[in-house]
Amino acid sequence: MTPAINLLKKNKIKFEIHKYDHDPLCTDFGNEAVEKLGLDKNQVFKTLLVELTPKELAVGVVPVSSMLSLKEIASALKAKKAVMADKQEAQKVTGYLLGGISPLGQKKKLKTVLDESAFNFKTIFISGGKRGLDIEVSPNDIKKLLNAVTYNIST
Numbered sequence: 001m002t003p004a005i006n007l008l009k010k011n012k013i014k015f016e017i018h019k020y021d022h023d024p025l026c027t028d029f030g031n032e033a034v035e036k037l038g039l040d041k042n043q044v045f046k047t048l049l050v051e052l053t054p055k056e057l058a059v060g061v062v063p064v065s066s067m068l069s070l071k072e073i074a075s076a077l078k079a080k081k082a083v084m085a086d087k088q089e090a091q092k093v094t095g096y097l098l099g100g101i102s103p104l105g106q107k108k109k110l111k112t113v114l115d116e117s118a119f120n121f122k123t124i125f126i127s128g129g130k131r132g133l134d135i136e137v138s139p140n141d142i143k144k145l146l147n148a149v150t151y152n153i154s155t
Helices: 003-010 029-037 070-076 087-094 116-120 139-146
Strands: 015-019 045-053 056-063 111-115 124-130 133-137 149-151
Touching (some): 003 015, 003 124, 029 045, 045 070, 045 087, 056 087, 070 149, 111 139, 116 139, 124 139
Parallel strands (some): 056 111, 111 149
Antiparallel strands (some): 045 056
16 A cells, blocks of 8 residues: 555545556656556646645646646646756655655645646546556645645646
8 A cells, every 4th residue: 555545544545546557768757647558648747746836746636638838827826937857856755756756645734736637527537646656636635634725737
């Protein structure tokens, strides 16, 4: 069990686990999940970390089919600007490896913005906390559990 799954269980949130064989040579983790699980790339979401200030990181959750708008995530969090977080820092702060960073169960609770397109679906797929593991869960449950802001942060 990963911290993400443990958090869902602890809060009695309904979810489904979807596993696939991760190719260690693949670095396009979101698209790999889409292909191996046979899913809609608009319904599979990736977790990206941004830096708002040198000491403050935040999380953006956007569809695999899109790019994260740094301008929009900064606006959603009322910050002057946002830049992509350093990969090593992202792993250290979340406790997860790249390609397996879940918005749930991170070591430190960070401000989170969930792209509003998530609400086009009854359930969405997010990383379960390790490569080759996705969780299908309601976007409403993610929003509530993480106290996430919803905003159009994808381009």
